[in-house]
Amino acid sequence: MLVEAAKVSDIACGGMIPVQVQGKDLIICNYNNNFFALEKRCSHMNASLDKGSLDGYILTCPLHFAQFDITTGEALSGPIPPDSQINDLKTYPVQVEGGSIQVEVS
Amino acid sequence: MMNIRSRKNALRFFFAKVIGPLGYKFSPDAELVEFCLEQEVKLEKLHGIPYCPCKAITRDRAQNMKIVCPCIPFHREHFEAMKRCWCGLFVRKEVVDPDSLKQIPEKMIKKG
Numbered sequence: 727m728l729v730e731a732a733k734v735s736d737i738a739c740g741g742m743i744p745v746q747v748q749g750k751d752l753i754i755c756n757y758n759n760n761f762f763a764l765e766k767r768c769s770h771m772n773a774s775l776d777k778g779s780l781d782g783y784i785l786t787c788p789l790h791f792a793q794f795d796i797t798t799g800e801a802l803s804g805p806i807p808p809d810s811q812i813n814d815l816k817t818y819p820v821q822v823e824g825g826s827i828q829v830e831v832s
Numbered sequence: 833m834m835n836i837r838s839r840k841n842a843l844r845f846f847f848a849k850v851i852g853p854l855g856y857k858f859s860p861d862a863e864l865v866e867f868c869l870e871q872e873v874k875l876e877k878l879h880g881i882p883y884c885p886c887k888a889i890t891r892d893r894a895q896n897m898k899i900v901c902p903c904i905p906f907h908r909e910h911f912e913a914m915k916r917c918w919c920g921l922f923v924r925k926e927v928v929d930p931d932s933l934k935q936i937p938e939k940m941i942k943k944g
């Protein structure tokens with residue numbers, strides 16, 4: 727079921743915000759005015775990814791600089807120092823309707 | 833799990849932003865570019881840093897920082913004289929025939 731998570735006007739191009747949808751913590755990223763929803767916590771040590779940086783389609787964790795592709799959730803590089811493996815982030819389907827960003831979390 | 837192709841694309845994305853303003857581009861030799869980036873991904877997996885694949889890592893961290901790709905800012909005079917970086921991964925923007933460019937040891941470059 728699609729649930730409104732944010733307004734299009736809430737997220738500037740190149741930006742991201744944390745949201746909570748049906749009890750799940752997510753971040754919504756705006757990449758070239760396309761919106762992507764991912765789980766908010768880094769798969770390495772649970773850092774809050776909205777405190778990281780978004781450069782194009784690449785999201786960098788603020789804690790150990792692991793990087794993820796926001797379009798797929800794929801882990802692009804592991805933590806630094808490279809002490810452990812890292813998993814991909816879970817992504818959620820997004821639909822934009824009018825000025826509303828809707829996410830399917832279930 | 834990380835995959836080499838995705839990481840290569842990410843490095844390409846980041847490097848393009850750095851080398852452009854410095855007057856460089858990726859070599860037109862696509863095979864060489866793919867090869868160098870792949871080696872950098874492997875070095876990054878090992879050390880956490882995409883070091884230059886053509887230079888030796890030492891125990892001197894300060895020296896090692898000067899060979900983090902793209903290392904152009906640390907070797908401007910040397911690379912400008914060659915019109916390429918040491919690996920040939922990056923060439924000056926005006927270069928169309930990368931095979932015509934040779935590696936020249938730094939000590940053979942006249943210091944201006």
